[in-house]
Amino acid sequence: MKEQDRLYLILFVVPILVFFAAFFLLPMARLVAIGASGPGGAATYVASLTAPRHLRALGSSLVLSVVVTIVTLVGAGVAGVFLQRHGFPGRSVLVAMLTFPLAFPGVVVGFMVIMLAGRQGLIGEVWARATGNRLVFAYSMAGLFTGYLYFSIPRVILTIMASAEKLDGSLEEAARSLGAGPWAVLRDVLIPGLRPALVSAGAICFATSMGAFGTAFTLATEIEVLPMTIYTEFTLRANIAVAAALSIILGVITWAGLAVARTAAGSTVAAAA
DSSP states (O other): OOHHHHHHIIIIIHHHHHHHIIIIIHHHHHHHHHHTOSTTTTHHHHHHHHSHHHHHHHHHHHHHHHHHHHHHHHHHHHHHHHHHHOOOTTHHHHHHHHHGGGGSOHHHHHHHHHHHHSTTOHHHHHHHHHHSSOOOOTTSHHHHHHHHHHHHHHHHHHHHHHHHTTSOHHHHHHHHHTTOOHHHHIIIIIHHHHHHHHHHHHHHHHHHHHHOOHHHHHTTTSOOOHHHHHHHHHHTSOOHHHHHHHHHHHHHHHHHHHHHHHHHHGGGGGGGO
16 A cells, blocks of 8 residues: 555545444444334334334334425425526515525424414414414414425525526426417426436435434424334333334434435435435
8 A cells, every 4th residue: 555545544544434433323323223123123123113102103203204305395396496597676685585594493493383373373363363273283283284395495495596596497498389379388398307306305304303302392282203203112111122222213214215216316315414
């Protein structure tokens, strides 16, 4: 080995490997071992996954994350392309306002949902004056959906805007000149051009929604999702083995979603991992 290669190995490769082992491999190995330390050993993973309460939490997390991802991609996709292609007074202010939720942690987002749709929330007040009944949904899956949507939209808008800026407008003009209507241009030109960005943004949105805890913790009166179940097993039931097993299961499912997205979109999902 050349002296230069040896120096490069010592200065760069070895520290990276040590850091990776200390802050990723060892904690993950320890978590896997704890998950298998229950009375059933490695069967704790199967038992944790097949328990009815855990299955309900996992199903709720998956359905919620998928719905949030689809709604976010549709709404933020349209908004991102529009904002990128149209200039108007106050556009920069509007973009800043749409991306402002990125500055808020999940607990603050949950509190904002309570102020909007809680027992004393704005929506409830307006609904009560209009119908005589107070509408409250902050503490349900609808409230959690609202919170997840709130902090998912800014990420997707920024990704779509960056991708839309690189689209070749001449392709759309050529399609129109050949007689393609608006829906055909959207289906055959715009969506394929934005596909890598849509896949990568969707992967980030799905992974974030699956593992988000702060918002769920704030609104957790009637909510049963996997992060809250893990928290309950760890803190209230002191069932550390089951909590660790569920954590690994949640991580594997999220990783699988990111891996599928990475395969579909290439390296554009790297940031999501």
